[in-house]
Every structure is written in structure tokens, then in C-alpha cells.
Amino acid sequence: MNKIAEIESREAARSAFGRSPYFSEEHELLRAQVRRFVETEIKPKALAWEEQGYVPREVLRRMGSLGFFGIRYPARYGGSEMDALATVVLAEELGRSTFSGVATTALVHSEMASIHVFRSGSAAQKDKWMPGIITGEVITALAVTEPDAGSDALAALSSAVRSTSTAGAHPIPRSSISTAAVFRPRTGSVKKAAASTRS
Amino acid sequence: MKNFQNERTTIGAAAMGEAQAAIDLTLDYVRARKAFGAPLWARETIR
Numbered sequence: 001m002n003k004i005a006e007i008e009s010r011e012a013a014r015s016a017f018g019r020s021p022y023f024s025e026e027h028e029l030l031r032a033q034v035r036r037f038v039e040t041e042i043k044p045k046a047l048a049w050e051e052q053g054y055v056p057r058e059v060l061r062r063m064g065s066l067g068f069f070g071i072r073y074p075a076r077y078g079g080s081e082m083d084a085l086a087t088v089v090l091a092e093e094l095g096r097s098t099f100s101g102v103a104t105t106a107l108v109h110s111e112m113a114s115i116h117v118f119r120s121g122s123a124a125q126k127d128k129w130m131p132g133i134i135t136g137e138v139i140t141a142l143a144v145t146e147p148d149a150g151s152d153a154l155a156a157l158s159s160a161v162r163s164t165s166t167a168g169a170h171p172i173p174r175s176s177i178s179t180a181a182v183f184r185p186r187t188g189s190v191k192k193a194a195a196s197t198r199s
Numbered sequence: 200m201k202n203f204q205n206e207r208t209t210i211g212a213a214a215m216g217e218a219q220a221a222i223d224l225t226l227d228y229v230r231a232r233k234a235f236g237a238p239l240w241a242r243e244t245i246r
Contacts (some may be wrong), residue, residue: 010223087205088212095216098224103213111209 003039027089028080030071034093037066046099055105057139064136069110073118077130087111109133109178113140116182129180141178 019028041059049055063069071086073079082088091111094103117125117140132138163173229239239245 007223084205084208087209091209091212092216092219097218098217098220100213103216107209107213112206115205136203194210 003043004035013079020151022085022087027086031089031093032085033066033098034068034090037063037068038093038097042097042099042102046097046102050099050101055102059138060106060109063106064134067134068106070115070134070138071110073130077126078134079130105115109140113142113182116142125162132179138179141180141181143181143183175190 006170023031041062045059046055049059067080068090070079071082071090072084073081075081079172091103091107094106107173110133114130117129117133121129133140229245232239234242
């Protein structure tokens with residue numbers, strides 16, 4: 001029995017009461033697609049990616065072309081406008097690969113970093129960045145660590161100052177892996193998001 | 200705190216997938232591994 005059929009027969013045995021009422025046919029189609037991707041394109045190669053310390057860009061672009069990064073974003077940017085449970089399906093199946101580094105790379109980009117551009121970016125910023133974010137051309141990261149704010153990006157106190165000087169500037173660790181780092185500084189008393197870019 | 204709703208749901212769901220994979224791997228092992236003439240699965244301490 002191949003791997004996917006094996007997982008499916010297990011699922012069937014487990015769900016004596018039928019599929020969870022929270023998931024629809026559309027969710028299950030997405031689940032089957034992610035599962036196929038995990039079995040054929042992640043599991044056979046991910047040990048090597050862990051060794052080298054990052055997931056190759058072409059794999060991320062492939063995930064983008066399959067629509068994994070645009071699950072909840074509007075169709076006008078190339079997204080598929082599904083609901084939060086579709087994100088749950090994506091995360092569950094990526095987690096199931098047992099390669100949490102791959103899962104985290106994809107999920108931080110699609111659900112944790114790019115969402116700030118989407119929620120707080122200006123129309124121009126969204127038009128510029130969202131299509132690439134969804135296709136996987138642009139990979140986002142979060143630049144958030146501060147003494148009083150870690151993963152809660154909105155609690156950050158850093159402020160943005162327009163300047164041509166690099167004095168006081170900080171390099172972004174591992175920035176070679178991501179295309180864009182999302183940084184949410186305060187500008188004056190108004191909270192605004194800015195996408196600072198590095199390539 | 201607003202984005203926690205999104206982040207934590209995603210992290211929780213990924214952890215669920217990982218936990219399920221761990222259970223599947225464990226089940227495979229206890230069914231396949233034989234000790235003292237029977238699979239581990241047949242021993243009451245494992246069941």
C-alpha cells in the first residue's frame with residue numbers, strides 16, 4: 001500500500017463517526033492536495049533541507065503555485081478566499097510531514113508575517129507585495145524581537161525614522177533566506193506598518 | 200495581541216499534525232517490533 005493510501009485508510013478507521021462537522025468537501029480537497037505534496041515533494045527531500053538549514057526557494061515557489069500561501073487572501077491578489085479552517089488543514093498536514101522546519105517556514109510566511117502587510121499595509125503596499133507573497137516569489141519574515149515584545153508584533157515600541165544614515169541600523173539575521181522582513185514600528189503616535197525590504 | 204488569534208491557531212494545528220504523525224509512527228513500531236515471541240502491541244504494558 002502506498003503512503004497516502006495508508007494514511008487515508010487510517011483516517012477512515014479512526015473516523016467511525018464520519019468526518020468532523022467543521023470540515024467541508026473543499027477542506028478535504030485541500031487536505032488531499034497538501035498531503036500529496038508532503039508525501040511526494042517534502043518527505044523524500046526534507047532531511048537534506050534540514051542539513052543545509054533552509055528550504056530551497058523553488059520548493060516555496062511550487063507551494064505558492066499550488067495556492068498554499070494564498071488560502072485566505074482575496075482573489076484579486078491571487079488568493080483563494082477560504083476560511084480559517086482551511087489554514088488549520090494546511091498547518092495540520094504540513095505538521096504531519098514530521099519536518100516542522102518546513103512547516104514553520106511556510107506557515108510563518110503565509111500566516112504570521114505577510115498578514116501584517118495585508119492587514120495594515122497601504123493599498124499601494126498591498127498591490128506591490130501581495131501577489132508575490134501569494135505566488136511564493138516574495139518570502140516574508142518578521143522582524144519583531146524587542147526587550148518587551150517578542151512574538152506579539154503589535155506590542156513593539158521601536159519607532160521608524162526616515163534617515164539616510166546607517167548609524168543605529170541593525171542587520172536582520174538570516175535575511176538571505178527571506179525577501180522581505182515585515183517590521184511594525186511606531187511612527188510618531190500613530191501605529192503604522194511598514195514593509196522594509198532586503199533582497 | 201490581535202494577530203495571536205491567527206498565529207496560535209496555526210501553530211496549534213501544526214502541532215496536532217505532528218502529534219498525529221508521532222502516534223502513527225508509534226503504532227507502526229509496536230505492531231512490527233517483536234519481543235519474547237510476540238509484537239510489543241500484544242503486551243499489556245504497551246496497550
